Structure formats: structure tokens, C-alpha cells
Amino acid sequence: GQCSYICPVGAIYETPDWKKVLKILERKEKILVAQTAPSTRVAIGEEFGMEPGSVSTGKMVAALRRLGFDYVFDTNFAADLTIVEEGTELIGRLKEGGPFPMFTSCCPGWINLLEKLYPEFIENVSSAKSPQQMMSAVIKSYFAEKIGVKPEDIIIVSVMPCTAKKDEIKRPQQKINDIQSTDYVITTRELAKLIKLKEINFSGLPDEEYDNPLGASTGAAILFGVTGGVMEAALRTAYEILTNEKLPKVVFEDVRGLDGVKEAEVDVKGKKIKIAVAHGMANVRRLLDDLKEGKRYYDFIEIMACPGGCIGGGGQPKSLDPEILRKRAEAIYSLDERSTIRRSHENPYIKQLYEEFLKEPNSHLAHELLHTYYTDRSKKKVEVSQ
């Protein structure tokens, strides 16, 4: 017989998904939808000779339309949705007394590490799906209903900074109504490759807007692209819901910057919430080991596997600039500052989504579509076929 060994680490191979996407762009009978992650817009310009830190959101949207997508939506919309769902979960845990620490869940690199090496923290991780997966769930339910098509007739391609996003979409517990929600993931680099292949003059493109209702987002959403950003966005919303008061300052300097592990204490009307932010695998593992040994305590922790967060993701343009992460991070912060709305729960289209469809944060339908679970994959498995 033959023996096959299932790799306990589950190595991720960068598969050339751009080739598959090239084929599906010819399938005119399907509705083709693209979504783009927060950090892609501050990096893709580098592939076309633009300065590091350039923001090319509008050109990226235009390029996706020229490639043949019928709708171009913004993953940032779903980042706002993630904050509302995850912030509500945090508030629930604060009221019910745990379990703490609560961890963010949007980084599949972290989720893989959790399931394989730190399964003792599984119940601590937020059940909120990542923005990519929330977006696709909303497209194949709410949006499909709005435009009167079956979810199977929509193909969703997401543009991500990340190779781990490619296996996140295949997780069985992420299916909605028995179909895969996101169909394909291409990296920022793969999108640049498609644009070059189709000889689209990226720098010469006009700036175009995302389609609505899933294209509008707040300054909080763009922060998902950088380490500390999910924490900052979540605090902006959770503080207001908990206190019924506007947060005195929307910028949390303590969670910004590129230190490996950052910590802070937030005073919510006399109650102190201890938070931590970690990015880069070595820092993350150090923090988790300390937690396991009881050397530290926090209430809420943000984890990003890549250095700098998604701006430093494995699918981003390669750069020789030693300041690249700082430049991309500055571009992210400038986008937040330029936004008129900077708190996720104030996004008018998010409010509309709840009013028309989900009813309220953490509702039954929200749980069905927007939340997930994790499994212990720490055991080595050996499969023997006879």
C-alpha cells in the first residue's frame, strides 16, 4: 500500500490564482465581483513605478473595471462590519466576565498558528469572520437578493496582501448555504501582473469610485491594514457604545508605531481595559508563551502574523526600501485622517445593512453569516491507505 503523511504545519504554497482569474474574466454569463483589502491600495502603485506610500485606490478600482469586473467593492466596508460585530462581542464579554483575553480573528496566519500550536486559546478568539469573509457572505446573501440573482451566479475575487487568505476561503466552516463564499484570492502582486498582462496603463487611469452599497467605509476600516489598527478601530466603537459618549480622542498613539509588542490601558468610565498589540511571528509567539505561563494579563489582544501587519504581507510588492513599512503605514494613517467619518458604527451603509437585513449586531442572522469557529489541529495525523 501507499502511505501519505499529512504535514502538521500545513505549508501554504503560492498558487498562481491569477491564471484562474484570467479565465473567469471571460465568463460573461456570471456576475463578476471584486473586493480589495485595506492595505492593497497603499502598495500596488509601487509595481507601476509610483513612490512607496502612494495611495492609488481610484486607479486600482478603475483597473479592476477595465479587467472586466461588473462590481468593485471595498473590503473596508466589511472591516467596518467586523468592528461592529467584534466590538459587540467584546462588550458582551465585558458584561459577562470573559473569557479573557479576547483575541482578534481577522488574520488567517494567526488563526493557523492558533489551531496548530496554541489550541488552548481557541475559545478566547473572537468568533467574527475576517473582513474578506464577511464581505463575501454579505455579497452572496444581501447583495444577491438586492440585484435578484442566485448566489451561485456570482463569482467573487478578492485582492489581498496575503497568501494565507487563499486557504482561509477553503475552510469548510466558512461556507454559506453550502457554497464557498469567496471564490478566488489573488495577491496585490498578482493583480499587478494581470494589469500588466492586459496592457492597462495603470498610472494613466482616472480615479474611480467603488460601487455601492458595499463600497463605502470609514477611517477606522482602513486602519485594518496596519498593526494596531484593528485595536484602534474597535476601541473607537466599543468606547462609544459602552459609555454613550464620544471618545475624547480618536487616535490611540499607544497602539501605533512598529514596536513588536505594544500595550496600553484604556479608561472606560473608571473601568480599566488592558490591551496589547503584537505583529510578526516571533513577537506573537513570545507574547503567547508569556500568556501561557501567566507572566502577563490583558483583556483584549490584536494579533497580526506579518511584520507591520498587512502592509508587510507576503503578497505585497517586494521592496528594497528599508523604510517601506513606515511609508505604507503613513499612507494608511493619512487616509484615516482624510475621512469624514472615522468610526465604523457611523458608516451609513452599515446602518442600512442592519436595518434592512441583519437587524442588529450579533443577531441570529449575523451569527449565521458573519461568525465562525476554530478547531484544534495540533495533533499530528498519519493517514495510511491500504
Ligand code: SF4
Ligand atoms: Fe495576511 Fe499577514 Fe495580514 Fe495576517 S498580517 S492577514 S497573514 S497579510
